[in-house]
Amino acid sequence: MIEDACQAVGATQNGKQAGSFGVGAFSLYATKNITSGEGGMITTNDDTLNEWLRTFRSQGMKVRYLHEMLGTNYRMTDIAAAIGIVQLGKLDQFTAARVTAAARYDALLAGAPIVRQGTPAGNLHVYHQYTVHVGPARDEIVKDLANDGIGTGVYYPIPVSEQPYIKERGLGVVLPVTDALAKGCLSLPMFAAMTAAEQEEVAASLRRAVERHGGSAWPA
Numbered sequence: 001m002i003e004d005a006c007q008a009v010g011a012t013q014n015g016k017q018a019g020s021f022g023v024g025a026f027s028l029y030a031t032k033n034i035t036s037g038e039g040g041m042i043t044t045n046d047d048t049l050n051e052w053l054r055t056f057r058s059q060g061m062k063v064r065y066l067h068e069m070l071g072t073n074y075r076m077t078d079i080a081a082a083i084g085i086v087q088l089g090k091l092d093q094f095t096a097a098r099v100t101a102a103a104r105y106d107a108l109l110a111g112a113p114i115v116r117q118g119t120p121a122g123n124l125h126v127y128h129q130y131t132v133h134v135g136p137a138r139d140e141i142v143k144d145l146a147n148d149g150i151g152t153g154v155y156y157p158i159p160v161s162e163q164p165y166i167k168e169r170g171l172g173v174v175l176p177v178t179d180a181l182a183k184g185c186l187s188l189p190m191f192a193a194m195t196a197a198e199q200e201e202v203a204a205s206l207r208r209a210v211e212r213h214g215g216s217a218w219p220a
């Protein structure tokens with residue numbers, strides 16, 4: 001199993017880390033919970049795969065200038081790695097700050113006509129995003145927040161089933177719930193250094209916007 005754990009670094013289920021259930025793929029792009037600027041990391045307990053990956057990323061070489069397979073240059077630069085290692089040391093602190101910020105949003109938005117995420121017992125959510133469902137008026141709500149100077153993100157506006165690359169290959173499928181969710185969700189500002197005052201401003205702006213345009217229930 002390959003886990004796309006790019007947004008889940010530090011997340012656990014019953015104490016087990018994301019990326020340890022199978023082979024974990026993590027992005028260290030600048031927006032992620034920890035970053036090396038660009039690049040990523042792979043986690044595995046499989047020695048054979050580990051060796052293959054290290055050889056593949058280094059132009060197929062285990063021994064310098066001896067190419068035993070067709071590889072490529074996927075090596076991380078030392079500078080990026082140095083940044084990433086320092087970031088890794090701060091992961092627990094960043095995660096705790098995001099969890100605190102998420103709980104604060106939960107409290108600030110309680111009772112608003114939106115749907116917030118739930119986290120099943122036994123899971124540690126690391127809140128790469130704090131995503132809410134506001135319904136079909138999402139784009140107007142996004143504009144209102146932008147007018148208040150608040151940036152939001154839509155991850156992802158076009159579902160996989162609607163991507164041209166997929167459709168061109170005849171992989172046609174109708175997913176009305178997915179489509180409704182893609183049109184009705186937005187993600188609020190979320191980062192480890194976010195202050196309570198900033199979150200109060202975001203929550204107040206969102207409350208005004210959903211009151212003006214109407215927030216809606218989860219699609220059935």
Ligand SMILES: Cc1ncc(COP(=O)(O)O)c(C=O)c1O
Nearest residue numbers: 004005006007027028029039040
């Ligand atoms: C879930 C998920 N998978 C994969 C990626 C791709 O990562 P990268 O941009 O480092 O290639 C991202 C990053 O946006 C992501 O969020």
